[in-house]
Amino acid sequence: MRTVLVLFALLLGTAGFTLATGEKGNGEWNKVSEYRGIVGYTRPTPRCRIDEIKAVGMVDAPLAVVEAVIRDVPAGKDYLFLCKEASLIEIPGMKNAPDDYNTYCLTDMPLPVSDRDMVARVTWTSDKVTGTVYVHGEGLNMDYRLVPGVVRMTQVMADYTLTPKGADRTEVTYQSLADPGGNLPAWVVKLFSRNLGVKTIAGLREMAKFDRYKHALVVVTSTPQKK
Numbered sequence: 031m032r033t034v035l036v037l038f039a040l041l042l043g044t045a046g047f048t049l050a051t052g053e054k055g056n057g058e059w060n061k062v063s064e065y066r067g068i069v070g071y072t073r074p075t076p077r078c079r080i081d082e083i084k085a086v087g088m089v090d091a092p093l094a095v096v097e098a099v100i101r102d103v104p105a106g107k108d109y110l111f112l113c114k115e116a117s118l119i120e121i122p123g124m125k126n127a128p129d130d131y132n133t134y135c136l137t138d139m140p141l142p143v144s145d146r147d148m149v150a151r152v153t154w155t156s157d158k159v160t161g162t163v164y165v166h167g168e169g170l171n172m173d174y175r176l177v178p179g180v181v182r183m184t185q186v187m188a189d190y191t192l193t194p195k196g197a198d199r200t201e202v203t204y205q206s207l208a209d210p211g212g213n214l215p216a217w218v219v220k221l222f223s224r225n226l227g228v229k230t231i232a233g234l235r236e237m238a239k240f241d242r243y244k245h246a247l248v249v250v251t252s253t254p255q256k257k
Contacts, residue, residue, distance in 0.1 A: 059084060063228055070228040077207065078185060084205045085227025091238035093194045096202065097163055098246035099237045100190060101154075103133050109233025111226045114138035114145070121149070121174055129154040129253040133167070134175060137183075137210075146210050148183040149174055155255040163251050165190040169208075185209040202231050 059071035068087030075082045089096050099105060106116030115136040124132055130153045137146040152167045169186030176182060191203040204227040237243070 063225055065225075065228050065232060068228045068231045070225060075207065078209050080207070080209050082205070082207045083227050084203065085231050086201065086203045087228070087231040087235075088195065089200045089202055089231070089235050089238050090198065091200060091235075091243075092198055092246070093161065093163060093192050093200045094246040094249050095238050095243050096192055096200045096234060097249055097251065098243045099234055100165060101250075102243075105237060106135065109230060109237050110135070111229045111233075112137050112139065119149070119175070121172075124151070129251055132170075136177075136180070145177075145180045146183050147177060147180050148186050150186060150188075153253070154251040155253045156249065156251040157255045161194045161249070162255075163190075163192040163249060164255055165192070181211050183208060183211055185211075202234060204230050 058073045060073055061069060062072050063070040066087075068085055071084045072081040073084075099109075103116050103118045107113045110116065113135060115134070117134050118126070119132050119134045120126065121132050126132060130151070133150050133152055135148050135150065137148075139145050149170045149172060150167045151170055152165065154163065154165055156163045167186070167188045169184050171184040173182075186206075186208040188206040188208070189204070191205075193201040193203070195201050206226060
């Protein structure tokens with residue numbers, strides 16, 4: 031029982047969060063948390079045994095700076111929830127390009143749960159009329175770079191929508207659907223995944239303050255969003 035309680039505490043990580051279980055959000059979304067103006071939602075989906083999650087919050091930085099943070103793939107370990115390693119990878123037969131590339135991510139799960147990892151294809155598009163930038167990541171079902179003792183996640187999708195709100199503010203919407211696989215019960219996964227998006231946007235806020243991203247003056251995503 032002690033191990034289970036410790037696991038819940040590590041996974042949930044709700045310190046400083048206001049939980050609002052049962053409060054309805056937009057449409058089918060259910061508001062489940064709020065932290066410094068970042069609001070988190072979940073909803074059940076027939077596509078997965080795990081609830082889909084969404085978070086919406088403002089980052090006080092130009093869109094180009096937020097874009098630069100997300101494009102810095104190895105920096106993912108500094109703001110993505112439970113991320114232990116993130117890297118840009120080369121996969122034979124799958125060419126990388128500025129707006130379309132492959133990544134590897136290792137998730138550091140608390141004992142006694144095995145770590146998880148994934149290989150994903152990330153694509154960037156933009157709406158030239160509104161200035162909104164879209165980032166879509168989707169897990170690839172392949173054996174590339176398998177690590178002994180680590181569970182490979184293949185049912186993974188994550189999206190950022192970056193909307194400019196003036197010269198120095200960006201609204202970030204983060205949406206994710208992921209099944210960690212293995213024998214983790216769905217209800218355990220739901221306990222910690224509800225704050226995944228909120229913590230990710232909170233992390234982006236902090237990263238956007240770093241000097242190494244301040245040089246980003248223009249949005250570099252050039253692929254048009256398909257209507």
